[in-house]
Amino acid sequence: MITCLAAAKVNLDLRVTGRRPDGYHELDSLVVFPAIGDLLTFEPASDLTLEIDGPRADVLEELSPEDNLVMRAAEALRAAAGVAQGARIGLTKNLPVAAGLGGGSADAAAALTGLSRLWGLTLDHSELLRIGLTLGADVPVCLKGSACYLTGIGEAIEVLEKLPPFWIVLVNPGIALPTPRVFAALDDRFSAARDPSKSYKSGGSREALIAALSASDNDLEAPAMSLVPQIAACIEELGRAPGCLLARMSGSGASCFGLFKTAEAAAAAAAAVQTAEPAWWVADGKVT
Numbered sequence: 001m002i003t004c005l006a007a008a009k010v011n012l013d014l015r016v017t018g019r020r021p022d023g024y025h026e027l028d029s030l031v032v033f034p035a036i037g038d039l040l041t042f043e044p045a046s047d048l049t050l051e052i053d054g055p056r057a058d059v060l061e062e063l064s065p066e067d068n069l070v071m072r073a074a075e076a077l078r079a080a081a082g083v084a085q086g087a088r089i090g091l092t093k094n095l096p097v098a099a100g101l102g103g104g105s106a107d108a109a110a111a112l113t114g115l116s117r118l119w120g121l122t123l124d125h126s127e128l129l130r131i132g133l134t135l136g137a138d139v140p141v142c143l144k145g146s147a148c149y150l151t152g153i154g155e156a157i158e159v160l161e162k163l164p165p166f167w168i169v170l171v172n173p174g175i176a177l178p179t180p181r182v183f184a185a186l187d188d189r190f191s192a193a194r195d196p197s198k199s200y201k202s203g204g205s206r207e208a209l210i211a212a213l214s215a216s217d218n219d220l221e222a223p224a225m226s227l228v229p230q231i232a233a234c235i236e237e238l239g240r241a242p243g244c245l246l247a248r249m250s251g252s253g254a255s256c257f258g259l260f261k262t263a264e265a266a267a268a269a270a271a272a273v274q275t276a277e278p279a280w281w282v283a284d285g286k287v288t
């Protein structure tokens, strides 16, 4: 059996720099992947099947299996590689859905990677990235699965090798927020594109990274907050935790994150937020 972690995608900042004629927005974002996510398993089988369990399985029950991004990824890979084999796929859904954490995209990326191994495919990584982009703008970066600076609609990816280590706490107030609704609530005043070399690429200290992030923003935070006001409470709750270096919303929300210097500080913050807000989803982990 092959097992893959589909790690949550966290946008440490996110600038919307324009809109393309097809309606997709151009972004500029530093993305990281904490060791928090869904779990996928792959076993040989003649048919292609998906079984879903885990704390968020019920949310995906409303979706027919062929619409699940895992199955869409599997079918896209079969078509691209001319594969006739099937697979028995298991998905343990831990991440909140429509949450700004790219859970569906991470699942699709894990399916492309896991099934390529199961079926012994030798597709180039660039071909997997191309297939991924047909499934969602976030799938290519999830295929990288480590700290990246991304531009374009998410397909122009630069892997960042030297980010300093830190720990993260993720919170979600339990309200699904579909990405298209947030982009629709964004006005047309776009941020300037920036040169990332100064802020992120140099392998600088944690303090320099936090300073660069603090000078940046998530342009989707205000439109998302206009739809889900509880986002402000998430940021406030994280920000008051001892040792929190930065608290902000991820992606199109409504999940928010806090950054911490140590595992202990992150674990203590996660416990404090969960005690204060028992109905919220809270998780902590190391960022890679």
Ligand SMILES: C[C@@](CO)(OP(=O)(O)O)[C@H](O)COP(=O)(O)OP(=O)(O)OC[C@H]1O[C@@H](n2ccc(N)nc2=O)[C@H](O)[C@@H]1O
Residues within 6 Å of the ligand: 011, 023, 024, 025, 026, 027, 099, 100, 101, 102, 103, 105, 135, 136, 137, 138, 139, 152, 153, 154, 179, 180, 183, 250, 251, 252, 253
């Ligand atoms: C906003 C981001 C930031 O990382 O993350 P999430 O908040 O969804 O996690 C991503 O760009 C989301 O990527 P993904 O969720 O794969 O988007 P898609 O399925 O391709 O697109 C969903 C919808 O979002 C809008 N969209 C998405 C990406 C983009 N660069 N511009 C857009 O305008 C479009 O309205 C599109 O129809």
Ligand SMILES: Nc1ncnc2c1ncn2[C@@H]1O[C@H](COP(=O)(O)OP(=O)(O)O)[C@@H](O)[C@H]1O
Residues within 6 Å of the ligand: 060, 063, 067, 068, 069, 070, 096, 097, 098, 099, 100, 101, 102, 103, 104, 105, 107, 108, 177, 178, 179, 251, 252, 253
């Ligand atoms: N395996 C999956 N996990 C989550 N969502 C999925 C999956 N397959 C399809 N979807 C659909 O994709 C949409 C976006 O989900 P998700 O990736 O969780 O959002 P976000 O990127 O905002 O966190 C959901 O509304 C859901 O209907």
